[in-house]
Amino acid sequence: MKLYHTPISTNSRRVWVALLEKNLDFELVEIHLDGDHLEPEFVAMNPFHRIPVLVDGDFTVVESLAILDYLEAKYPEPTMLPKDAKDLAIVKMVQLVTVNELGPALYPLSSEKMGWGIPEAQEIAKAKEKVDTVLTFFEGLLDDRPFFGSNTLTYAECVAGTVVPLLSWVGVSVDGYPKIQAWCDRLLARPSWQQTQFTQADLAAFASRRQKFLEQFQAS
Numbered sequence: 001m002k003l004y005h006t007p008i009s010t011n012s013r014r015v016w017v018a019l020l021e022k023n024l025d026f027e028l029v030e031i032h033l034d035g036d037h038l039e040p041e042f043v044a045m046n047p048f049h050r051i052p053v054l055v056d057g058d059f060t061v062v063e064s065l066a067i068l069d070y071l072e073a074k075y076p077e078p079t080m081l082p083k084d085a086k087d088l089a090i091v092k093m094v095q096l097v098t099v100n101e102l103g104p105a106l107y108p109l110s111s112e113k114m115g116w117g118i119p120e121a122q123e124i125a126k127a128k129e130k131v132d133t134v135l136t137f138f139e140g141l142l143d144d145r146p147f148f149g150s151n152t153l154t155y156a157e158c159v160a161g162t163v164v165p166l167l168s169w170v171g172v173s174v175d176g177y178p179k180i181q182a183w184c185d186r187l188l189a190r191p192s193w194q195q196t197q198f199t200q201a202d203l204a205a206f207a208s209r210r211q212k213f214l215e216q217f218q219a220s
């Protein structure tokens with residue numbers, strides 16, 4: 001299998017972590033998103049020119065959540081989706097709230113660090129309020145088990161667990177959420193999280209390449 005990805009992308013990191021946690025053989029292909037994603041070969045794989053893309057033999061999958069479901073169906077061990085109806089609903093809620101609520105809130109919060117400009121104070125305040133709502137919701141979903149709806153790692157961790165720890169990096173603390181804090185510590189200790197953690201250098205290199213690409217793209 002081949003995973004086309006970018007190290008700093010949470011969309012692709014969730015798949016990378018799942019491949020590692022499922023102990024699958026795969027090759028990483030780095031896409032810089034500096035124009036390489038608009039090359040005909042890449043667009044032929046994903047007409048929306050986004051990473052991640054998974055190629056498994058002659059089959060290509062785009063959209064990170066679709067890739068995760070494909071991996072679970074094709075490589076079911078170790079399982080990463082609970083069978084119990086309520087537990088499955090918890091995992092799915094965590095996945096979708098991360099993608100639909102938390103992800104968009106992180107965008108204005110990380111904008112300055114990414115060199116994309118300083119958002120309006122009101123936009124920042126609104127994003128922080130949204131993050132608080134998400135964290136309160138997540139804190140309520142965690143019970144006495146170590147993971148969301150499960151005693152073993154699930155896709156809730158692959159998806160939310162690669163985004164929530166970034167909050168401290170954008171100046172939002174999870175101190176007021178003891179279960180979330182302990183859950184983050186548990187994840188950050190795992191080899192799959194450590195192996196996929198992007199560095200400050202990855203971030204700087206990405207931001208500068210992307211900036212140059214966008215300037216050229218807008219000028220053309």
Ligand SMILES: N[C@@H](CCC(=O)N[C@@H](CS)C(=O)NCC(=O)O)C(=O)O
Nearest residue numbers: 009011033049050051052063064065
């Ligand atoms: N819904 C998609 C989102 C993927 C996505 O937006 N990827 C970004 C990087 S994090 C990308 O490839 N952007 C390049 C572009 O939009 O041209 C998924 O979950 O896979």
